[in-house]
Amino acid sequence: MFITNVLLKKTKSKKIMVMMESVVSGHNFNYIRERLADKLELIRFDPFIQRESVYKEKKKIRSIK
Structure with a gap:
């Protein structure tokens, strides 16, 4: 594995937006x-x-950074 692949990996966000019903x-x-x-x-x-x-x-809408 190349070092560039490690540096460019996306991190998961800590918060998400959800729909409440x-x-x-x-x-x-x-x-x-x-x-x-x-x-x-x-x-x-x-x-x-x-x-x-x-x-x-109800469901997840999107991730928030």
């Missing part, structure tokens, strides 16, 4: 979390139903 209404928003953390589950205000509801992580 409301369990009740399906409202979505983006959230940033650590790559090594567990999947998120939040309680947050849902504008569609005008109450707090549970949001679960």
